[in-house]
Amino acid sequence: MNLDFSPETEAFRLRVREFFETEFPKDIIAKNRAGEALTTEEVRRSEMALGSKGWLASAWPAEYGGPGWSIEEQYVFDEELERAGVPTVTPMGVVYVGPVIYTFASEAQKQKWLPGIRDGSVGWAQGYSEPGAGSDLASLQFSAELKDGTYILNGHKIWTSAAQHADWIFLLARTSRGEKKQQGISFICCPLDAPGVTVRPIITIDGKHVLNEVLFEDVEVPEGHRIGEEGKGWTYSQYLLGFERTSYARIGGKRAMLRHIRDIARAAPDGGNHRLIDEPGFARKVTEAEMAVDGLEMTVFRILSALSAGGSPGDAASTVKILATTTHQQITELMLEMTAFHAQAFGKASALPSDIPPYAAPDVAAYFGGRAQSIYGGTNEIQRNIIAKKVLGI
Structure with missing residues (x-):
């Protein structure tokens, strides 16, 4: 089995390496190598530096604004990013919700959300786990009640990575109760500055602020913020988790x-x-x-x-x-x-x-x-x- 990359892929590697060595913000690399946490401004600046090259959504197909790279080029890019000490891209936007949106969302939703994810100007968080629903995610109790075209969100999400840097959160919510726990769960997007949303930090044992709990009290979002069909959120979440676990x-x-x-x-x-x-x-x-x-x-x-x-x-x-x-x-x-x-x-x-x-x-x-x-x-x-x-x- 030949595991060597082609000469073309190695030439691509050198172009990526040169960018990280000469154009990417050096202060961010230095801070990341020192193990220091980045501010929200630094996270945005880091990811927008990649977005300005069209490289942030490195695995997206060209039809949705990705670079259209081969699997080999995507792999080499990730390898060179980590080799250079560049902060790992926050995956909630480009790796997790982005593919769900361009696969299952309406055209209007794609136009609304994909550009900001792709260029790094808009941050996302993932609202899956709850105090009583972690590994057994199907047991979630977070509710979304539809009234006159508006979902009313109530509940508690926990272990929410990067919520302190995010503008939006995609979440799983129970919109009905079916025979199986997996039924009646919908995939909904919500702005984190919406009235009724509270983000509380969780400081972990390594002394860092990476995680948060997010509380929702009568938070209103339009029905148009639901991705795909109502009650099919479990299906979409399983599609997303495949990308998450590979990442x-x-x-x-x-x-x-x-x-x-x-x-x-x-x-x-x-x-x-x-x-x-x-x-x-x-x-x-x-x-x-x-x-x-x-x-x-x-x-x-x-x-x-x-x-x-x-x-x-x-x-x-x-x-x-x-x-x-x-x-x-x-x-x-x-x-x-x-x-x-x-x-x-x-x-x-x-x-x-x-x-x-x-x-x-x-x-x-x-x-x-x-x-x-x-x-x-x-x-x-x-x-x-x-x-x-x-x-x-x-």
Whole structure:
């Protein structure tokens, strides 16, 4: 099997790399590499820099304003973005709701929402999970009651990523009660500045503000903000989740993390002759992590081959979600072990805060933040059930 890219694709890689090195805002790259959270203004500026090149919606077909890239070009673009240290594109717009809109929405809805998603000027959040409906999403109780052409929204969404940066939220709401829990759920879009919407921050264990809870009290949105047919929201959400779970792979970012680990482990940070990379046990774990990334990449290639035919990743995307999140945790555990290498020296009475290496805090934060990856987007236990039932037919 030949996994080399064509000369044309490699030439494309160099063009993308040059853009990130010469044109993309350098202050944003520096802040992202330092592990610092971006402001809303910086998020918009980052994504509009890609949108101005027509590169933000990198996987969209040309008919909807995407670059019309091949699967190989999309993969290379993502790889170079992460290699350069560019912030990961907020997926709620271009990766999640965008494909739902251009696949299931009316022409008027496409004209209303796609341009702002495509150029990065409008941010989106995803309103799926509720306090009593996370992995069992079909149990959601958030209600949307239709009165005279207007939906009245009431309920509570939680673990809502990037809501503090978003202008709109797409959400699942119960519009009727059918025989099955999956029935009667509709897919509705709502502006986050609508009267009755309250966004509250959730600060996670890594000290970052990524998540939020969003409360709705008698929020009014036009019936025209519903995507597709009423009661078919579950179908649309499953289409979206295939793209969400595939997007977790981030091969380029994982390889960058491994390079970071090797670079630090080759140094002698305690001032002596001991190097962490010389520890056979640690070196073996680094190699195992590199092999896990290689395996993940092969799985992604198989999923992308299915996408090249114009379909959704489907239930097989659950495999990518499991492998991507467990591999990320495997890598961040090595980062934590690396910072622990300095703990004994820092525990001495003569140690100073300046003795803490600059990578220690962001690496520990990455470890803590990574623990949640096997929970959000559908827990890995749920993904294994999906694979057993829908992929393997057990």
